[in-house]
Amino acid sequence: MSPTREVRADFDRTSIVMYQAYPDAIADVAVKEQTFGPPFSTGRMTWIKPSFLWLMHRSNWGRKSGQERTLAVRIRRSGWVEALGAAVLTSFEPKAHASPEAWRKAFEAAPVHVQWDPERTLRGAGLPHDSIQVGLGRAIIQRFVDDWIVSITDLTPLVQKVRKHLDEGRADQAARLLPKEAVFPVPAELMRPLGM
Incomplete structure (x- = not known):
């Protein structure tokens, strides 16, 4: 039986891919500059996801307004592990926190x-x-933008191709085009705080 929580991702020795969906204005700058710049805002939380299919579910294969463009943001593994080490779960879990109060304090400061x-x-x-x-x-967003990003690839054409296969009932062909993801080795000391 596989664990109910594991990080699956496209990664190599030094980097790991995160998927994000954006409108054209943000995606165009990101692809051109190979990092994020205005109108991207470093003043609000940005969510990064290593699962391609989860983002496809979230963006409805690029059909949601403001999520038309899918970017593969390759970041340094060291940055990813640093982010996980500074993270607190969005809800209280007895395995990860001593009490709801301890969790709330940690969550607010994280x-x-x-x-x-x-x-x-x-x-x-x-x-x-x-x-x-x-x-x-x-x-921490400024670190992500300035130090962690290795490259940004526009996957929108791939998303449209996979979506077309799906719409036309060719799931096998669609599946063959998906990015390869494997289980990422999360450092043992981070598993409990992350609820794994």
Whole structure:
């Protein structure tokens, strides 16, 4: 039986891919500059997700307003692990926190928030294991923008191609185009605080 919570991602020795969906104005700048710039705001939390299919569920395959463009943001593994190390779950879990009060204090002070949601199939159905989402708060977003990003790739054409296969009933062909994801080795000392 596989664990109900694990981080699945496209990663190598030094980097890991996060998926984000944006409107054209933000995506165009990000792809051109290979990092985020205005109108992207470092003043509000930004959520990064290593699961391609979870983002597809969230953005309805790029059909949601303001989420038309899918970006693959490759970041340094060291930055990802740093974010996980600074993270607090978005809700109280007895395994991870001594008490609801201890959790609330930690949550309010945390620069990073973590949420687990059911992973999705190609057709958007919920799976019995969860996918991680990481919210980078104002205190850490500048690091993400300036230090962690290795490259930004516009996956919108790929998303449209996969969506077309799905719409036309060719799930096998759609599945072959998906980015490869494997279980990412989360440092042992971070598993409990992350509710894993």
